[in-house]
Amino acid sequence: MFAQLFKRASAVARHSTAPFAEERIRYLNYCVHRGDSYWSVRRKAHDLLWIAQRLQHRNNLRVTVDQVRSLVVDRERTSGPRLDLPTTRRRLIANACTWIRFLGSLREPIEHIPFGSRLDEYADWAKQERGLSDATIDRFRRNVRQFLKWYGPLGRPLSSVRATDIDGYLAFGRDRGWSRVTVSNTVDALRAFFRFGGQQGWCNTHLANAIPRPRIYALEGLPTGPSWPDVQRLLATLNTLRPADVRDRAILMLFAIYALRESEVANLRLEDIDWQHDQLNIHRAKRGKAQVYPLLPSVGNAIVRYLRSVRRNGKHREVFLTLVSPFRPLSLSGLYDIVSYRLKSLNIQSPHYGPHCLRHACGTRLVTEGLTLKEIGDHLGHRRTASTRTYAKVNLPGLREVAAFDLGELA
Known part of the structure; x- marks a missing residue:
C-alpha cells in the first residue's frame, strides 16, 4: 500500500x-x-x-x-x-x-436515556403492530426521549408519572418558545407512549387521557413556501458544471415539481427510475405503496447528468449520495441542509426553509394552474382529501368568485 x-x-x-x-x-x-x-x-x-x-x-x-x-x-x-x-x-x-x-476500537460516548428500554418497546410495537411509518416513529421517539431526559433526573419510576409532571414539562417547553403545534405534536407522542405503557402495565392506564392537548383549529394556517418565480430562480442558479450544483438541481426538481417528501427522495433507488417508459416509481411514505409519475424530460435530463458526471458507482442503490468519501446515501438532515442552504443563499423569503416548503410551493402552483383538489391531492400523495383542503385558501381567483357572487333578488 x-x-x-x-x-x-x-x-x-x-x-x-x-x-x-x-x-x-x-x-x-x-x-x-x-x-x-x-x-x-x-x-x-x-x-x-x-x-x-x-x-x-x-x-x-x-x-x-x-x-x-x-x-x-x-x-x-x-x-x-x-x-x-x-x-x-x-x-x-x-x-x-x-x-x-x-477498526472497532473507538470508545463511543453512550447517551443514557432514562427508561430507554420502554421507549424501544413502544417503537417496536408501533412499527410491527400499528404499521406506522419510520418518519412518524422517529418523530415520536424524539419527543418522548426529550420528556424522559427531563423526567429522569427527578429520580422516580415511570409508574409514578402524573399528569402534573407532564403539565410541568409542557410549561417548560412553552418557556423555551414552543408553538401550539409543537406542544400538540409532543402531546400526541406522549399520549401514544403512555397509552401503550398502560396496556403493558408499567404506568397508569388513565394517564394518556389525562394529558391536555392544545386546541388546533382545522386549516388555521396557510401552506407556507416560496413563490414559484423564486423556485424557478433557484433552479436556474444551479444550472452549472459544479458537482454539488448538478446533484442539488436534480434533488430540488424532485421536491418542487413532484412535491416529494424528504424520505421519498432519500429512499429513491436506481431501479425506481424506468428509463424505457419514462416513469418514476415513488414509494409513498404515508400511502405505503408505490405511485407512478411520468418522468418529465427536464427532470430526467437533470438526473442523467448527475448519474453520468457526478455520482460515484458503488454498492449503494440509492440515487443520491454524498459528494465526498465515504460515498453513502444522503440522510434526511442532509437533504434539509441542501434545501435550506440554497434558499437562504439567494435570500428567498419563506417561513420555513426545509424540503417541505418546496412541496407547499408545488401545491400552491397547482392551485393557480386550475387543478382540482382531488388532482392536487393525488399529485401530493395525500391519503385523505382533508389534507388537501388547506390549498383552497390560496386559490385567490376562486375566492374572489365566491366573494363576488350575485344574490340577485335576495340582495
Whole structure:
C-alpha cells in the first residue's frame, strides 16, 4: 500500500515501520476500495502516521473521542501538520476517529436515556403492530426521549408519572418558545407512549387521557413556501458544471415539481427510475405503496447528468449520495441542509426553509394552474382529501368568485 502512495523509499520505510502499520494499511485499502481519490488516500496516510506516532505508547487503540482530540488540541506543534489552523485540527480529529472507528476500537460516548428500554418497546410495537411509518416513529421517539431526559433526573419510576409532571414539562417547553403545534405534536407522542405503557402495565392506564392537548383549529394556517418565480430562480442558479450544483438541481426538481417528501427522495433507488417508459416509481411514505409519475424530460435530463458526471458507482442503490468519501446515501438532515442552504443563499423569503416548503410551493402552483383538489391531492400523495383542503385558501381567483357572487333578488 505505502509503495503505491509514495515514490521515495525513505517515505515508504517511514510509514511501514511506524506503529500500527497493519491497522493503517487495512483502513487505507478500504478507502481505495470505496473510491477515494489517490490524493485523498495519500493525505489520510500522512494524518494517520502522525496520529499513530502519538499513540505509540499505547498497547491498543481503545481510545475515546476526547482522547483523540487531546492529542491534536493540547500538543504544541513541533513538526508535521499545521496545528495552529482550525481546519487542520478538525481534519486530523475526523480522520483519526474514522480510522479507529473502522477498526472497532473507538470508545463511543453512550447517551443514557432514562427508561430507554420502554421507549424501544413502544417503537417496536408501533412499527410491527400499528404499521406506522419510520418518519412518524422517529418523530415520536424524539419527543418522548426529550420528556424522559427531563423526567429522569427527578429520580422516580415511570409508574409514578402524573399528569402534573407532564403539565410541568409542557410549561417548560412553552418557556423555551414552543408553538401550539409543537406542544400538540409532543402531546400526541406522549399520549401514544403512555397509552401503550398502560396496556403493558408499567404506568397508569388513565394517564394518556389525562394529558391536555392544545386546541388546533382545522386549516388555521396557510401552506407556507416560496413563490414559484423564486423556485424557478433557484433552479436556474444551479444550472452549472459544479458537482454539488448538478446533484442539488436534480434533488430540488424532485421536491418542487413532484412535491416529494424528504424520505421519498432519500429512499429513491436506481431501479425506481424506468428509463424505457419514462416513469418514476415513488414509494409513498404515508400511502405505503408505490405511485407512478411520468418522468418529465427536464427532470430526467437533470438526473442523467448527475448519474453520468457526478455520482460515484458503488454498492449503494440509492440515487443520491454524498459528494465526498465515504460515498453513502444522503440522510434526511442532509437533504434539509441542501434545501435550506440554497434558499437562504439567494435570500428567498419563506417561513420555513426545509424540503417541505418546496412541496407547499408545488401545491400552491397547482392551485393557480386550475387543478382540482382531488388532482392536487393525488399529485401530493395525500391519503385523505382533508389534507388537501388547506390549498383552497390560496386559490385567490376562486375566492374572489365566491366573494363576488350575485344574490340577485335576495340582495
